[in-house]
Amino acid sequence: MSRAHYSIFSVLRESLRGHTGWGPAWREAEPKPDYDVVIVGGGGHGLATAFYLAKHHGPLRIAVLEKGWIGGGNVGRNTTIVRSNYLLPGNIPFYELSMQLWEGLEHELNYNAMVSQRGVLNLYHSDGQRDAFARRGNAMRLHGVDAELLDQAAVRKMVPFLNFENGRFPIHGGLLQRRGGTVRHDAVAWGYARAADRLGVDIIQNCEVKGFKREGDRIVGVETTRGYIGAKKVGMAVAGSSSRVAAMAGLRLPIESHVLQAFVSESIKPFIDGVVTFGAGHFYISQSDKGGLVFGGDLDGYNSYAQRGNLPVVEDVLEGGMALMPRIGRVRMLRHWGGIMDMSMDGSPIIDHTPVSGLYINAGWCYGGFKATPASGFCFAHLIAHDQPHAVAKAYRLDRFATGHAIDEKGMGPHPNLH
Amino acid sequence: MRIACPYCGERSLDEFLYSGDATVKRPDFASPTAANEFVSYTYERSNPPGMHRELWYHSAGCHAWLVVTRGIATHAITSVEVARDVALNEKPATKDSI
Numbered sequence: 001m002s003r004a005h006y007s008i009f010s011v012l013r014e015s016l017r018g019h020t021g022w023g024p025a026w027r028e029a030e031p032k033p034d035y036d037v038v039i040v041g042g043g044g045h046g047l048a049t050a051f052y053l054a055k056h057h058g059p060l061r062i063a064v065l066e067k068g069w070i071g072g073g074n075v076g077r078n079t080t081i082v083r084s085n086y087l088l089p090g091n092i093p094f095y096e097l098s099m100q101l102w103e104g105l106e107h108e109l110n111y112n113a114m115v116s117q118r119g120v121l122n123l124y125h126s127d128g129q130r131d132a133f134a135r136r137g138n139a140m141r142l143h144g145v146d147a148e149l150l151d152q153a154a155v156r157k158m159v160p161f162l163n164f165e166n167g168r169f170p171i172h173g174g175l176l177q178r179r180g181g182t183v184r185h186d187a188v189a190w191g192y193a194r195a196a197d198r199l200g201v202d203i204i205q206n207c208e209v210k211g212f213k214r215e216g217d218r219i220v221g222v223e224t225t226r227g228y229i230g231a232k233k234v235g236m237a238v239a240g241s242s243s244r245v246a247a248m249a250g251l252r253l254p255i256e257s258h259v260l261q262a263f264v265s266e267s268i269k270p271f272i273d274g275v276v277t278f279g280a281g282h283f284y285i286s287q288s289d290k291g292g293l294v295f296g297g298d299l300d301g302y303n304s305y306a307q308r309g310n311l312p313v314v315e316d317v318l319e320g321g322m323a324l325m326p327r328i329g330r331v332r333m334l335r336h337w338g339g340i341m342d343m344s345m346d347g348s349p350i351i352d353h354t355p356v357s358g359l360y361i362n363a364g365w366c367y368g369g370f371k372a373t374p375a376s377g378f379c380f381a382h383l384i385a386h387d388q389p390h391a392v393a394k395a396y397r398l399d400r401f402a403t404g405h406a407i408d409e410k411g412m413g414p415h416p417n418l419h
Numbered sequence: 420m421r422i423a424c425p426y427c428g429e430r431s432l433d434e435f436l437y438s439g440d441a442t443v444k445r446p447d448f449a450s451p452t453a454a455n456e457f458v459s460y461t462y463e464r465s466n467p468p469g470m471h472r473e474l475w476y477h478s479a480g481c482h483a484w485l486v487v488t489r490g491i492a493t494h495a496i497t498s499v500e501v502a503r504d505v506a507l508n509e510k511p512a513t514k515d516s517i
Contacts, residue, residue, distance in 0.1 A: 243466035254462040256439065257491070302437045305468050305492045310420045312433035345462045401462040402455075414461050417437055 006110050025190055026070075026197035031204050034230030035061045037384055038222055039237060040209050040245060042066025044075035044185075044370065045362055046237035047192035047203070048377020049384070051109075054199035057385035062201045063231075064193075065224060067208040071189040074240055077307075077339035078370040079262050079294050081275050081286065083120040083180035084145050087136045090395030090407040091348065092143040094375055097392050099145075099179060101374030111191030113183050114289065119274035120180030121150075121158065123324075125169045129279055133175040140177070148176045159276060162325055169280035169323060180275065182286055188373060212249045212359065219249075219358035235360040235384050237376075240340035241305075242363035249356050253363065254345040254401050256416040259304035260296065260367045261313055263336040265328070267291030276324070283320030285328075292334060295321060299341065299367070301417040309338040341367050346406035347419030351380050351389065352398040360384050361398060366419055420494045425501055426481045434479035440464050441472040441486045441502070468492055474502060 004010055004023070014021050037053060039046045042064045050064045082102050084095035106113055124130045130149075137147035151173045152164065164171045193203055204226070211223040212234065221230040238245045246253050268291050277284040285295035297317035300309045314336065322329055344350065344364030349372065354361050362380045365372060379393035389396070395407055401414075412418040423429045443464070446456035468491055475485045484502035489495065 243464070244468055247465075252459070252463045252465060254464070256464050256466050302489075303439075303466065303471055303473065303491050304494065306494055310432050310494075312431065315433075402458040415439070417439070 006112075025194040026203055029063070029197075029202035029204050031063065031065075031207065031224070031226050031229050032061070032202065034221065035063045035202075036231070037062045037233045037235065038229060038231035039064045039235045040222065041236060041238035042070050042193070042203060042205065043073045043237065043239070044188050044192065044373040045239065045365075045376045045380070046235075047189060047196055048373050049235060049237055049362065049380040050201045050203075050377075051192050051196040051199065052378045052381035053385060054196055054201050057381060058199070060385075062196075063229065064196070064201060064203045065207045065209055065222070065229070066203070066205045069205050070193050070203065071186040074339050074341075074369065075189045075373070076186045077262065077337060078185055079284070079286070079296050080182045080185045080288075080370065081120065081180070081284065082115075082183050082371040083177055083275075084371075085120065085122065085136065085140055085147065085175065085177045085180065086409060087139050088407055088409055089143075091409060092140060092145060093392040094379070094396075095372065096143060096145050097378065098372050098375030101378060102183060103179070105183075105188075105191070105374060109191040109195040111187065111194060113187040113191050115183045116181045116289075117179050118181040118286075119176060119178045120277070121155070121174045121176045121274055122277045123155065123162075123171050123174045123279045125171060125280045127172075130172060137175050146177060146179050148178070150174045150176055158274075159272070161327055162276075163323065166323055169278075182275065182288075183370075184289075185370060188370075192377070209245065209248070212356075214356065217355075217357050219356055231358075233358050233360065233384055235362060235380060237362040237380065239342040239363055239365040239369055242342045242361070246354070246361065246363075249354065249359055251354055251356070253350075254398075255342050255364050256303050257305055258302070258341050258343045258417055259300045259306060259309045259338040260341050261300065261309040261317070261336055261338045262294070262296040263314075263317065264288070264334045265293040265295075265331045266334050268293070268331060278320050278324040281316070281320035281323065283317060283324055285321065285325075293328065293331060299343070299417055300338075304338075305340055307338045307340055341365070341369075343416035343419060345401055345414040345416060346408040347410055347412065348407035349376070349396050350398050351376065351383060351393045351396040353383070353387075354398065420496070422475060422485070422487060422496065423499050424477050424480060424483065424485065425499060426483055427477065430477070430480055434477060436476045436478045438474040438476060438484075441474045441505075470497070
């Protein structure tokens with residue numbers, strides 16, 4: 001029974017009959033000739049968009065078109081961290097909505113996504129960095145987000161094994177968001193897919209969009225590898241490939257595609273409780289429930305669609321790890337991989353109309369897309385349903401670069417590889 | 420990925436800094452549509468999945484600016500030129516746009 005409600009009773013029932021009664025979590029849908037809304041991209045954001053459209057804005061006939069398979073893209077390639085510790089007014093309310101949606105996600109989806117609010121600790125290593133973190137923490141608290149500025153003693157109590165007396169980068173303290181943490185990434189995709197399917201959304205896998213069909217300046221459908229599908233509205237949520245898909249509609253985006261590498265070690269006993277980030281280089285680490293250390297660092301820094309990176313960044317990330325916590329030096333690396341990021345020109349995302357009527361864009365997530373998944377879907381669904389941006393996402397305009405309203409959290413200017 | 424600098428030979432990637440798309444050209448500020456052209460020049464990129472002409476700076480080497488042609492999906496480099504030569508081979512700039 002694919003539509004069964006998951007509960008302690010269903011687990012008990014299935015455990016008594018050898019787990020023979022679990023059906024597929026969602027239907028294998030065949031494309032229909034037309035829909036009210038077609039979402040291009042069956043990643044976390046596309047599935048979340050379909051779910052919130054069906055839940056809050058229905059009844060609508062909705063399809064999600066996925067080139068590969070559900071959970072096979074960036075939603076399954078990230079380092080699973082969720083947080084809302086942003087600085088700028090354009091960002092904080094959006095990411096805080098996302099955090100609140102994470103907090104209620106498992107009940108909303110009836111799916112165990114292993115949401116674990118284990119805390120995100122950003123370390124500072126100088127007086128200047130402490131001041132910057134105090135400012136960030138204050139900005140968060142002014143928006144009602146939890147933030148605590150810790151001194152060295154408090155950090156020592158939480159994570160005593162860090163290299164506090166590092167000659168170049170001594171650890172003076174950290175900015176802690178206790179509500180941040182990790183979520184099992186592929187369960188997010190599966191949970192949204194199952195919940196959307198239960199609301200009647202068609203999830204169509206192995207269906208690549210090859211072009212948009214227009215009448216005048218209006219989208220009327222998409223050409224796919226499984227034939228033509230008509231649509232009143234089309235939303236693209238294909239971060240990593242946004243430029244390629246948008247080019248089919250004649251758009252040129254403020255985005256470059258870059259590769260970001262991530263790493264997992266062999267499984268070890270419980271060691272790191274929360275998420276810890278090194279403020280002197282770029283290194284962040286957490287421990288998965290299976291015991292592997294999950295970590296990453298900077299972008300490789302050049303345009304790429306290759307889903308694999310180069311060795312200088314591997315070296316740089318591991319150096320950061322060794323500077324922060326030398327005791328991981330004997331842990332063996334299990335695997336590493338690369339994912340393709342939509343790096344926007346100001347480091348912030350885009351959720352907006354496009355100049356093509358009926359075509360909506362959700363793109364530019366840089367390497368912060370996973371934590372944004374629920375709010376991205378929520379706000380994108382709102383935009384598609386009402387033709388108006390949601391209040392917390394109204395800064396994410398496609399034309400903000402032309403009008404001088406860039407949201408440059410890091411202050412790097414129009415250099416996508418530096419955000 | 421290693422880059423064959425025309426002056427230094429094949430060198431590791433960590434000697435170089437990346438500076439993005441080499442095909443965007445600074446518009447003429449005197450053009451009546453200069454504002455839009457500068458938005459496009461500063462922010463919009465073709466970001467093609469195939470071959471990409473891009474600027475690299477040999478910061479830990481000879482300090483040359485290079486134009487590298489590279490396959491974005493494969494990372495295979497097909498040519499490395501000195502950016503100065505590329506600029507000189509293009510149409511000379513008009514007086515107004517210098």
